Amino acid sequence: MIDLFSDTTTRPTQEMRDAIASAEVGDEQRGEDPNVLALIAETCEVLGKEAGLFLPSGTMCNLIAVKNHTQPGDTVFVGHNCHILRCETGAAAAVSGVVLDVVPSVDGRFSGQALQQTLFEANPYTPVPSLVCVEQTHNFAGGAIWPVEELRRIREISLANGLKVHMDGARLFNAVVASGISAEDYARLCDSVWVDFTKGLGAPLGAVLCGSKDFIERARRYKHMFGGALRQAGMMAAGCRYALKHHVQRLGEDHLRAQRLAGCLRSLPGFEVKQVDTNLIFFKPGNIPAAEFQARLKEQGVLVSAVGEWVRAVTHLDVDDKDIEKTIRVLEGFFSTLTAQ
Numbered sequence: 001m002i003d004l005f006s007d008t009t010t011r012p013t014q015e016m017r018d019a020i021a022s023a024e025v026g027d028e029q030r031g032e033d034p035n036v037l038a039l040i041a042e043t044c045e046v047l048g049k050e051a052g053l054f055l056p057s058g059t060m061c062n063l064i065a066v067k068n069h070t071q072p073g074d075t076v077f078v079g080h081n082c083h084i085l086r087c088e089t090g091a092a093a094a095v096s097g098v099v100l101d102v103v104p105s106v107d108g109r110f111s112g113q114a115l116q117q118t119l120f121e122a123n124p125y126t127p128v129p130s131l132v133c134v135e136q137t138h139n140f141a142g143g144a145i146w147p148v149e150e151l152r153r154i155r156e157i158s159l160a161n162g163l164k165v166h167m168d169g170a171r172l173f174n175a176v177v178a179s180g181i182s183a184e185d186y187a188r189l190c191d192s193v194w195v196d197f198t199k200g201l202g203a204p205l206g207a208v209l210c211g212s213k214d215f216i217e218r219a220r221r222y223k224h225m226f227g228g229a230l231r232q233a234g235m236m237a238a239g240c241r242y243a244l245k246h247h248v249q250r251l252g253e254d255h256l257r258a259q260r261l262a263g264c265l266r267s268l269p270g271f272e273v274k275q276v277d278t279n280l281i282f283f284k285p286g287n288i289p290a291a292e293f294q295a296r297l298k299e300q301g302v303l304v305s306a307v308g309e310w311v312r313a314v315t316h317l318d319v320d321d322k323d324i325e326k327t328i329r330v331l332e333g334f335f336s337t338l339t340a341q
């Protein structure tokens with residue numbers, strides 16, 4: 001099987017497994033795990049943030065950040081189809097008791113102007129607007145990069161209106177490698193930001209949430225509250241440290257492979273392909289329903305996912321040039337069978 005289902009399906013490389021197996025460990029909950037502490041320090045350095053917290057998942061980073069920045073009843077501004085809105089079991093509402101207000105946009109990446117127009121003046125009858133969330137890159141927009149100038153405008157407007165900004169950086173490093181803009185330059189536009197080591201970076205587990213010392217002190221209490229405090233987590237942190245050191249720059253290879261695949265898809269009559277900025281390719285396969293197309297590709301040994309009417313293919317650490325060429329042959333063969341029918 002060629003697995004283009006998601007960049008979460010990567011398996012640790014032998015070198016990463018070696019780093020995991022030989023990791024020094026301590027009690028993470030008591031702040032004594034050397035690899036966790038080192039990973040936090042290295043991530044803070046890359047993001048230019050004061051403090052950080054190792055968490056089991058990106059979903060928990062979002063959960064804790066929203067809880068931390070808000071009070072029940074507050075409004076959180078989000079883009080449509082963002083992970084917090086669509087893929088976290090409504091946790092922001094269930095756990096933090098916030099109202100999610102969707103800022104209009106074409107694909108989930110809203111502009112500063114759209115945010116300005118959506119903001120409302122708080123009075124005794126309204127919810128309190130307190131937080132803006134952005135997702136870099138935006139998954140369901142097709143791994144699209146949120147332009148840094150727009151993020152800057154969003155930051156300015158947020159500051160002027162007393163709002164905090166949180167960045168879901170599940171694929172922030174894809175944006176960094178593709179745009180040439182540093183992680184620190186993106187992160188300085190946010191009060192809190194996290195990066196995931198389990199997506200394109202290929203680690204089996206782990207994310208680091210960063211922000212100010214005060215923010216992270218409170219976040220540590222929520223981590224414990226939600227059952228996220230860990231013990232000998234250094235083994236997993238060692239995998240993340242390996243990924244941070246060795247797997248960031250290579251994301252560029254995934255982006256090139258995504259472009260190659262997108263080029264083939266664009267050449268197939270009737271196919272619509274979203275702009276490809278990074279490693280996610282979203283396409284509509286003519287008039288074939290996405291779920292049917294997904295099933296037919298699976299029969300041919302290629303795994304993709306169906307997201308509504310779109311098919312999503314993702315390039316990552318475990319997909320090489322040969323896999324892409326084979327996928328292209330499957331697509332072209334599939335298409336010629338269709339046209340012959």
Ligand SMILES: Cc1ncc(COP(=O)(O)O)c(C=O)c1O
Nearest residue numbers: 057058059083135139168170196
């Ligand atoms: C944009 C985005 N945010 C958050 C997450 C959640 O990350 P995790 O799987 O580490 O919980 C994902 C996972 O796919 C994602 O794509």
